[in-house]
Amino acid sequence: xxxxxxxxxxxxxxxxxxxxxxxxxxxxxxxxxxxxxxxxxxxxxxxxxxxxxxxxxxxxxxxxxxxxxxxxxxxxxxxxxxxxxxxxxxxxxxxxxxxxxxxxxxxxxxxx
Numbered sequence: 001x002x003x004x005x006x007x008x009x010x011x012x013x014x015x016x017x018x019x020x021x022x023x024x025x026x027x028x029x030x031x032x033x034x035x036x037x038x039x040x041x042x043x044x045x046x047x048x049x050x051x052x053x054x055x056x057x058x059x060x061x062x063x064x065x066x067x068x069x070x071x072x073x074x075x076x077x078x079x080x081x082x083x084x085x086x087x088x089x090x091x092x093x094x095x096x097x098x099x100x101x102x103x104x105x106x107x108x109x110x111x112x
Contacts, residue, residue, distance in 0.1 A: 004048055007061055016058045021096040022049065024063045024105065046105045053103025060102040064092050067108060088112055 003022040010020050027035045028042035042065070049063040070083030092108040095101070 003045055007048070007052055007056075011056055011059055014059050017060075018058075019060045019062070019097050021093060022061075022063050024049075024065045026065055026067050026107075028065065028105075049105065050103050060100075062096045062101055062104045062106060064089075064096055064106050064108065066092070084108060084112075 006022065007020050014020070022045060024042040024045045025038065026042075027039045028046050031039055046063055046065070049061055053061050066084070066089050068083045069089055070080045070085045072086075073080035073083040088111075089108050092106050092111045095111060096104075096106055
């Protein structure tokens with residue numbers, strides 16, 4: 001609920017045209033064993049972003065859906081071959097904040 005509350009409360013503090021970008025995750029769409037709670041949270045957040053964008057005319061709301069980040073996997077001692085470098089993930093956040101999208105779920109793999 002933290003990210004939902006960020007949108008609900010933050011909208012009152014942003015100037016017109018401001019932007020809120022939250023983070024969901026690939027587990028909303030690519031399920032794996034043991035991911036049911038995370039999948040629920042990610043999919044719910046994505047639905048909230050899309051629906052709230054219909055109600056918020058003066059600010060933009062989007063979600064970035066990252067894959068596993070290479071550097072995080074390395075810190076965890078996990079094989080990082082399937083991870084994406086954080087510098088590449090950051091490009092999607094930059095697009096969300098600086099672009100004109102509203103109510104979008106941005107898959108980081110589409111911005112590479």
